[in-house]
Amino acid sequence: MDAQPHAFDPPAVADADQLAVDTLRTLAIDAVEKAQSGHAGAPMGFAPVAYALWSRVLRYDPKAPLWPDRDRFVLSNGHACMLLYGLLHLAGVVALDHRGKPTGKPAVSLDEIKSFRQLGSACPGHPEQGHTTGVETTTGPLGQGVGDSVGMAMAGRWLAARFNRPDHELFAHRVFAVCSDGDLMEGISGEAASLAGHLKLSNLCWIYDDNAVSIEGPTSLAFGEDVAKRFEGYGWAIQRVADANDTQAVLRALEAFAETDGKPTLILVKSVIGYGAPHKGGTSKAHSDPLGPEEVKAAKRAYGWPEDAQFEVPPAAVNRFAETLGVRGGAASEAWERLRKAYAKTYPELSAELDELLAGRPPKDWDRDTPVFPADPKGMATRAASGKVLNAIGPRWPWLVGGSADLAPSTKTLLEFDAAGDFQPGACGGRNLHFGVREHAMGAIANGLTLSGLRAYTGTFLVFSDYMRPPIRLAALMGCPAVFVFSHDSIGVGEDGPTHQPIEQLCGLRAVPGLMVLRPADANETAEAWRVILGQRDKPACLILSRQATPTVNRTAYAPASGVAKGAYALSRGDPAKADVILIGTGTEVGLCVAAAEKLADEDIRAHVVSMPSWDLFEAQPQAYRDEVLPPGLSARVAVEAGSPLGWDRYAGPAGEIVAMRSFGASAPGPDVMRHFGLTAEAVCAAARRQVEANGHRRGGKS
Numbered sequence: 001m002d003a004q005p006h007a008f009d010p011p012a013v014a015d016a017d018q019l020a021v022d023t024l025r026t027l028a029i030d031a032v033e034k035a036q037s038g039h040a041g042a043p044m045g046f047a048p049v050a051y052a053l054w055s056r057v058l059r060y061d062p063k064a065p066l067w068p069d070r071d072r073f074v075l076s077n078g079h080a081c082m083l084l085y086g087l088l089h090l091a092g093v094v095a096l097d098h099r100g101k102p103t104g105k106p107a108v109s110l111d112e113i114k115s116f117r118q119l120g121s122a123c124p125g126h127p128e129q130g131h132t133t134g135v136e137t138t139t140g141p142l143g144q145g146v147g148d149s150v151g152m153a154m155a156g157r158w159l160a161a162r163f164n165r166p167d168h169e170l171f172a173h174r175v176f177a178v179c180s181d182g183d184l185m186e187g188i189s190g191e192a193a194s195l196a197g198h199l200k201l202s203n204l205c206w207i208y209d210d211n212a213v214s215i216e217g218p219t220s221l222a223f224g225e226d227v228a229k230r231f232e233g234y235g236w237a238i239q240r241v242a243d244a245n246d247t248q249a250v251l252r253a254l255e256a257f258a259e260t261d262g263k264p265t266l267i268l269v270k271s272v273i274g275y276g277a278p279h280k281g282g283t284s285k286a287h288s289d290p291l292g293p294e295e296v297k298a299a300k301r302a303y304g305w306p307e308d309a310q311f312e313v314p315p316a317a318v319n320r321f322a323e324t325l326g327v328r329g330g331a332a333s334e335a336w337e338r339l340r341k342a343y344a345k346t347y348p349e350l351s352a353e354l355d356e357l358l359a360g361r362p363p364k365d366w367d368r369d370t371p372v373f374p375a376d377p378k379g380m381a382t383r384a385a386s387g388k389v390l391n392a393i394g395p396r397w398p399w400l401v402g403g404s405a406d407l408a409p410s411t412k413t414l415l416e417f418d419a420a421g422d423f424q425p426g427a428c429g430g431r432n433l434h435f436g437v438r439e440h441a442m443g444a445i446a447n448g449l450t451l452s453g454l455r456a457y458t459g460t461f462l463v464f465s466d467y468m469r470p471p472i473r474l475a476a477l478m479g480c481p482a483v484f485v486f487s488h489d490s491i492g493v494g495e496d497g498p499t500h501q502p503i504e505q506l507c508g509l510r511a512v513p514g515l516m517v518l519r520p521a522d523a524n525e526t527a528e529a530w531r532v533i534l535g536q537r538d539k540p541a542c543l544i545l546s547r548q549a550t551p552t553v554n555r556t557a558y559a560p561a562s563g564v565a566k567g568a569y570a571l572s573r574g575d576p577a578k579a580d581v582i583l584i585g586t587g588t589e590v591g592l593c594v595a596a597a598e599k600l601a602d603e604d605i606r607a608h609v610v611s612m613p614s615w616d617l618f619e620a621q622p623q624a625y626r627d628e629v630l631p632p633g634l635s636a637r638v639a640v641e642a643g644s645p646l647g648w649d650r651y652a653g654p655a656g657e658i659v660a661m662r663s664f665g666a667s668a669p670g671p672d673v674m675r676h677f678g679l680t681a682e683a684v685c686a687a688a689r690r691q692v693e694a695n696g697h698r699r700g701g702k703s
Contacts, residue, residue: 023314038125041287042083053207058071061326084135107133108134143182146206147441150192151446151449156171181223202265240269244271262425367393375553380552399453412487433445465502468484475540476539492673506544507643516617518543526543568614581688582630585609596681642677
């Protein structure tokens with residue numbers, strides 16, 4: 001249980017505001033000291049700024065932390081997380097369960113703070129969305145939080161354009177992101193800021209903790225640019241605060257942000273890392289090390305705090321949050337709920353749509369118009385099929401939004417129906433997002449959009465997934481169902497050569513826990529893949545698509561594409577117990593397996609063809625189903641994929657063969673490259689014959 005706060009009135013503390021600030025500081029100091037791990041320096045220096053924002057400006061109701069029109073607060077410099085945990089504790093934010101219902105417990109209790117960075121604590125070493133109520137997004141790798149914040153600001157603009165009506169302004173929230181020197185050094189922040197400036201997101205404010213210190217020492221070792229000029233070039237409004245302790249100056253800067261139209265705002269705040277610590281303050285020693293007992297006492301003396309007090313939470317500090325943030329936020333959320341009820345009566349259809357969006361439910365009959373593709377030996381590229389499917393679903397899913405890193409014509413991710421439109425300044429209800437050549441920021445922005453209730457997708461070439469790995473990984477960590485579409489999935493790309501021909505990317509994505517990866521074989525598998533992806537709500541997905549055409553399988557002769565939902569399925573309709581060899585393919589290589597099986601049949605070799613679009617979905621099936629698809633007693637197996645062989649041995653088995661890439665590709669027409677590297681039906685046939693011979697008999701044919 002929490003220790004009860006008791007009477008506390010340090011003589012040097014002049015008022016309740018300063019008391020609240022110093023409580024934030026000392027909670028951070030004590031938590032880091034007890035854990036002997038963490039970062040107290042940034043909270044010590046930046047607490048006055050955070051307190052001014054939360055107590056006087058932020059529209060946030062601690063009793064309704066998921067109120068849809070709440071202002072968002074993102075701590076992008078996640079190493080300073082004890083600042084956020086202290087805010088959540090003093091504000092009295094209530095914990096919610098997995099359904100978003102109040103539990104009656106605090107989101108961050110004092111006991112949780114005391115177990116900072118320990119197993120099971122609500123206060124992990126970096127903030128985790130979904131783990132701690134009140135944490136809007138998971139921030140660990142620097143720059144990801146500010147990237148997410150741009151997506152949140154875009155979502156706010158989109159929601160306002162879609163749902164606001166005269167006298168019914170449901171959405172007007174703002175997004176505040178605290179960032180550090182490290183955030184602004186990371187390239188993603190430049191990408192995100194550039195796009196935010198272009199889109200004129202005046203509902204977005206970044207507050208820069210300019211303490212001029214990083215882990216190695218002063219930032220001047222590697223960071224000497226004029227940040228304000230850079231952001232002016234991006235089209236941002238600039239505000240400056242010379243001293244983080246000057247809360248009135250902070251409030252004036254925040255007021256200027258509120259009055260700024262047509263530009264996002266950057267507030268540069270000069271602070272002292274480890275403020276109050278006489279020997280380590282202002283140095284890298286305050287960045288990521290516990291202060292040590294003597295420095296802790298000295299810092300507390302500097303605040304007028306009892307030097308031996310630990311985890312002290314004066315009632316006056318709690319009361320100050322309650323009478324500022326609590327009163328203001330509670331009144332605002334209650335007013336919003338009244339407005340929401342009136343809106344439902346006046347605009348019932350839009351209200352019903354908003355209900356589904358906020359609940360994370362798909363619209364009714366959203367996949368009703370999904371096309372079914374006829375058998376075609378020439379077929380089409382799965383990217384082309386995906387574009388057709390997306391444009392069939394789009395009109396029925398109003399909050400499905402997305403775009404590409406300047407590659408929509410190539411990735412086929414453009415929504416082309418009449419009402420789609422483009423998201424641009426002054427027209428923020430558009431469904432097509434144009435990210436420019438900014439893959440890293442695109443991934444983070446998609447996370448921010450999705451965390452705000454929209455269903456967001458992105459598009460680029462598979463080889464550039466490397467530029468997007470951090471936001472993809474964080475999406476998986478959060479269970480954030482963003483969709484990452486990757487086309488140009490193999491050496492079949494052709495003439496662009498090895499720089500654009502992915503080899504190792506697939507196995508890298510498959511290695512991410514909680515990430516759904518689907519590589520469909522043909523047009524109908526692509527349609528089913530979209531059904532699977534959009535039908536779930538708790539994990540991100542990567543859809544891997546081809547540039548080159550692949551045959552559309554004749555589903556009267558082969559199994560239906562609905563097997564995609566199970567990750568792998570028997571494409572052949574024959575009895576696998578009578579087969580001589582299993583051919584396992586994914587993506588365009590399933591077509592090679594089908595062609596090989598037909599050739600082998602002429603040689604009286606029966607091949608059991610398996611399409612395996614998703615390893616992770618297949619692994620989630622019962623063992624009985626997996627054994628049905630891949631009979632354990634049939635060891636003659638060939639796995640085929642135009643990528644790295646890494647991992648395929650689990651399905652090929654110790655005696656099986658893998659037809660795959662063991663080098664980078666080459667620049668030539670796609671069919672020539674495939675032949676050169678042995679990705680052909682003939683090569684699959686040869687591998688199958690070797691397997692049958694090594695297996696020693698033919699089950700369905702001659703001995």
